[in-house]
Amino acid sequence: MSMQASPSRREFIRTSSAALAAATAVAGARPLKGAYAQETSQTLRVGLIGCGGRGSGAIRQALLADPNTKLVAMGDAFADRLDASLKQLQGSDLAARVQVEDDHKFTGFDAHKQVIEASDVVLLAEPPAFRPASLRAAIEAGKHVFCEKPIAVDPVGVRQVMETCEMAQGKGLNIVSGLCYRYEFSKQDTMKRIHDGELGDILVIQTTYNTGGLWHRGSDPNWSEMEYQVRNWLYFDWLSGDHINEQHIHSLDKVAWAMGDAYPVKCTSSGGRVQRTDPKYGNIYDHFNTVYEWANGVKAFSSCRQWESSSTDVSDHVIGTKGVAHIQDHAIDSRDGRTWKHEKQENDDMYQNEHNALFAAIRKGEPINNGNYMCKSTLMAIMARMAAYTGKTVTWDEIQNSDLNLAPAKLEWGPHPVNPVAVPGSLEKA
Secondary structure, three states: OOOOOHHHHHHHHHOOHHHHHHHHHHHHOOOOOOOOOOOOOOOEEEEEEOOOHHHHHHHHHHHHHOOOEEEEEEEEOOHHHHHHHHHHHHOOOOHHHEOOOHHHEEEOOOHHHHHHHHOOEEEEOOOHHHHHHHHHHHHHOOOEEEEOOOOOOOHHHHHHHHHHHHHHHHHOOOEEEOOHHHHOHHHHHHHHHHHOOOOOOEEEEEEEEEEOOOOOOOOOOOOOHHHHHHHOHHHOHHHHOOHHHHOOHHHHHHHHHHOOOOOOOEEEEEEEOOOOOOHHHOOOOOEEEEEEEOOOOOEEEEEEEEOOOOOOEEEEEEEEOOEEEEOOOOEEEEOOOOEEEOOOOOOOOHHHHHHHHHHHHHHHOOOOEOHHHHHHHHHHHHHHHHHHHHOOOEEHHHHHHOOOOOOOOOOOOOOOOOOOOOOOOOOOOO
């Protein structure tokens, strides 16, 4: 897990709205065939940055996606996390292709640099705060990338990623997003029917991501405050962007997808923490409720929470003039009484599908660039967080041009103060 020094990120505050629009347009376009196609007989060296559960899963999917791949380098802020992941992989059915020598195990905030140097394809699964710098370094080095969601925690970071995606476009490099629902065949089928007009005009959308609590790594008297925060990155706004950004982004991306990748013009949100009030949970909220509004009058009602011993619900419903689509169920109820449901098919693992697509694109020399939606859906999540933290309605123009940068002045082990929990009405921006 790594991030360039804060001043380099802060340079992106000066990015103009015109440059932002240009980068977004290019990032969403179909890339030209580049000179980066690999013969299937050539082994692709894969590197992993961020060795937690998602990273360990992603490397397995990458190796399964192409038989002529091998894991050659791993990087994490912490040696114990890296070693645990490597031990698990070495004990798996893919052990023969896990070829990480001791001199290719990198730790610390600069670990990404050595992993990128040793690899052809890089998997970014570190905490979201570090992804803008890791992605930039990988693309500058000419490497293909799988980039987990979300891609940043603040508007400055998103703009940096947009510029990086434009750079990747010019180099013919792949950037595949971890917004995995886009790669689930059943979701694609359902969305195609929506886009083909089966619902008529969309009137309103409801999306919910209510789950239980997630992991906590505990504490250790030998850890500095910075180490404690990085090990428990979920619970600090500067590292995760809050859970609406880190987890609920999946739901928000489905909403944007249903809308044809048109994004809301404004949103109003509320939230807080009523269960995770212990200081160990940092400064993030444990629930959000948001209303997004589009220029054509469509509204999306969004709810997310992480509460223990409470009812759970992950669902999305798109209501139109001709019917209702239940996205998670891959079903459509038409107002004339007809019902459609996607026929379940084998081998439709969205996590595997996205890696299959990445490595197939590398082999064919037909790059994928998911920059448009992975950046804008991240902005959509940040937009709601800012609205909830401040208690104010936030517009799309405001979020695109915001100079909010959560990066610390210095990225180093030692003391690191925690921002107070946001109180709506007391902040201009958050």
